Amino acid sequence: MNSYQVGVAAEAFAAAQFARIGFDVSIQYGANQPEYDLLVTKSDRFLKVSIKGSQDGGWGLTQSYLKDAK
Template sequence: MTSWHVGVAAEAFVAAQFARFRYDVSVQYGANQPEYDLIAVSGDKMLKISVKGSQDGGWGLTQSYKKGCDYHEAIQKWLDSHHRKTIFCLAQFQETADNEMPRMYLASPDEIAEVMNASAGGRGDTILYEYHKWGPRAAGSGTIDRIPDKWKFTAERAQYMFETYGQ
């Protein structure tokens, strides 16, 4: 898939999963969208969701913030650029069959920044990895980065996100 197809497919799967869990969903289309791609609603609570799709095992989130600073500073700049009530849904298509849903995760900007800062043995990185074992020559040699299990997009995780970040 092209990166455009990954993005469109990710948004569609995320919207479908929220709808499957009985949330009302509104998807934004077109250029120059604000910080979020879709809104999910439960009763009088609304959740703004930024969708990030990937087919290579990771999500490059802070590369554009890296110039002239270290990884931790880039992650902080990325974090500062996001509203704390907007959550992220990460969709991973790597090694999924055409008839399978992508693996999906829900996380807040603060949760993502915490994991990214711990990446590569604490050096930090510009990529949030679903699973990555650092090789012998890497800064994080011998360490493994992975998405926390609690981020899996389940009905319980979605409800937690509404209770914690819903407006």
């Protein structure tokens, strides 16, 4: 997969997980996504969520805890 496909898959997975546990999820599409990728709401509370995906499971804050992460 290329980086665009990884990003789309990561957003879809995160949105599905939030929806599965009862949140309402709004997804921003397009090139101009300010601040966040998802808006997650429940009752009168909301959370702006930025999604980062990778094919190898690596992420700046977790790489030191994973084997073979790049």
